[in-house]
Amino acid sequence: MFQSKKNIIAGRNPVTEALKSGQTIDKVLLFKNASGDAIIEIKQLAREQNVPVQYVPQEKLNSLTNVQHQGVVAFKSSVVYQDLQQVIDWVNSQGEVPLFVMLDGVTDVRNIGAIARSAVCCGAQALVIPDKGVGALNEEAMKSSAGALEKILICRVNSLLKALDTLHLNGIKVFTSEMKATKRLHQLNWSEPACVVMGNEEKGVQPYMTKAADEHFTIPMKGGFDSFNVSVATGIILYEAMRQRTAE
Known part of the structure; x- marks a missing residue:
């Protein structure tokens, strides 16, 4: 790398x-x-x-x-990492509704950069990443994000599961995408405090993370292809969240 x-x-x-x-x-x-x-x-x-x-x-x-x-x-590091609880408190103090993205095993720095770019464009306030098993936020990631990694709060945690507990304790719901989920993306309420967990393209979100999530959804697709690229999927999800929030 x-x-x-x-x-x-x-x-x-x-x-x-x-x-x-x-x-x-x-x-x-x-x-x-x-x-x-x-x-x-x-x-x-x-x-x-x-x-x-x-x-x-x-x-x-x-x-x-x-x-x-x-x-x-x-x-x-090219970025400054923030404490998750402090970020939640700050977002709430600004009168904003939390919209976070958690990365579970996303290792391609170009995908991470693209995800950060979509997050900023769609109003998400923070990325939550693990201290291991994620691509480094280096110059290549910064370039792919077109500077977005400097505009979004980034929380690095030593346990994604503990981070989910922190989110839940603060009233933030956790959503994950699943190919076999019965609900579709637009059927979820994205106007409430939310964090979407995006997983590795090959393995997806880890099973114990999926189990701990509040809601599971699928992104409707046409054609016989397997799935969207993780950064494209994140962009679609966050756009739906922004659409619902701005419609209100």
Whole structure:
């Protein structure tokens, strides 16, 4: 996956200082056999800040930078992550009805960028993403979003299921699309506080996430093709939500 060299921090001390200074970090890569007090501190700081840590072979780190990395490389994020509860509180304080998008296993950064663009165009206030198993919000994602990733609030959580609990506790309903659902997209009430969960194109939304959702729906289609691209499907869903909200 493409990463700009200017977004890379290499070396134990630089990565430690970046984490301590509050820089927003997408993820930390550690040589799988790395050890020492500095490594322990980096892992602790990453855990406290909800930054994913991935263990990789030396060759992977060598391919990313010419700098002496000492078994540690971090990627600076192009966005600033927000706390989900604080975002909910802020949206409510603005007198707006929450409309969020949660990404479950969406790894293609071009899809993520396109989803963010549709979200901003249709009035969604936030993207909710997991700390692992999602495409990095790097320069390619920013380019695909046409700048939308800088205009939407982004919440990174360590558990999507716990995030669903937070949404439910705040009166936000959770919707997922299913090919076999009996309700159609337009039959749901999108004028109420809502979050739609969009899944991986191959596997869809994880079963335990589907089970925890309040409503399931299908997007009507003609022709014998399997399904819409995830970013196209998200755009259709969010447009319907905007249509219902503006019609009122």
